[in-house]
Amino acid sequence: MLVGYMRVSKADGSQTTDLQRDALLAAGVEPGALYEDKASGKTEGRPHLAACLKALRPGDTLVVWKLDRLGRDLRHLVNIVHDLTERGMGLKVLTGQGAAIDTTTASGKLVFGIFAALAEFERELISERTIAGLAAARARGRKGGRPYKMTPAKLRLAMASMGQPDANVGDLCIELGITRQTLYRHVSPTGELREAGRRLMDQSRRQQGS
Structure with a gap:
């Protein structure tokens, strides 16, 4: 079964999901299997995304118009797909830079593997920068962590x-x-x-x- 997810950033009516809806329906998603959020990509609470992920069953495929409609950032996206994979579900992206991703196919899994590797590389870079920053601070007599409020x-x-x-x-x-x-x-x-x-x-x- 195909399950579609749509998102627009503003809830004031200035943006609509019409384009996304038409693309998902054309891809074979049934109208009753569409979920929609009106929230910023950085917003933690997206109730319809949570409901969509909960509704998926083993063998189902989550379909999105573009990658940026799904994840807040690369790491969030990787975590979602890893969870789907462990539960026996797939992800298919219809257009945009992630259009080659279809984790139900071998080539799609390979492309997403590259995304996952980039996310891991990003985490390592952040960790290295943090360690280097703390070391530089200690060399100047400062310690990392939250400063005391007492003066x-x-x-x-x-x-x-x-x-x-x-x-x-x-x-x-x-x-x-x-x-x-x-x-x-x-x-x-x-x-x-x-x-x-x-x-x-x-x-x-x-x-x-x-």
Whole structure:
């Protein structure tokens, strides 16, 4: 059985699926086996695509007008086709740059294999760039990851406030824009510096002296 999927980027009526619908029907997809979304290709939630993929059964073929109607990007597309293949289903693209893809044929599987290899190559490049970026940052004295929200100025306010008997920890955290965990990592309940707080203050003094 052939199952068709269509998508346009705008839901304001300025775009229609008429061209896609005509092409899918001409390819042999029955009107009752057509699914349509009106959403950006980058949108995570495409309910009719999810319903379409769920409706497919072993031996069925998903038919799309162009590749960009289906996947958000190359990796997303590869993941969809891998899932279809594992479930015993095929993908056929009618036009555009992916028109040679028909995973129900040997030549179509070969073409998609090239797409999958490109997606893997892209992942490796991104990983290499990330590792190189972290190494360069460490060489300059910076560490990767999310920076602390605590600053020397906030730390001084926290020390002064926590030393007060009527200090409200919840209000203080809201005012400073930090969590309780961050606060107590740097300052004791009596306002004394803890190890993380001492390191932050020492770092601040070194930067001021340089």
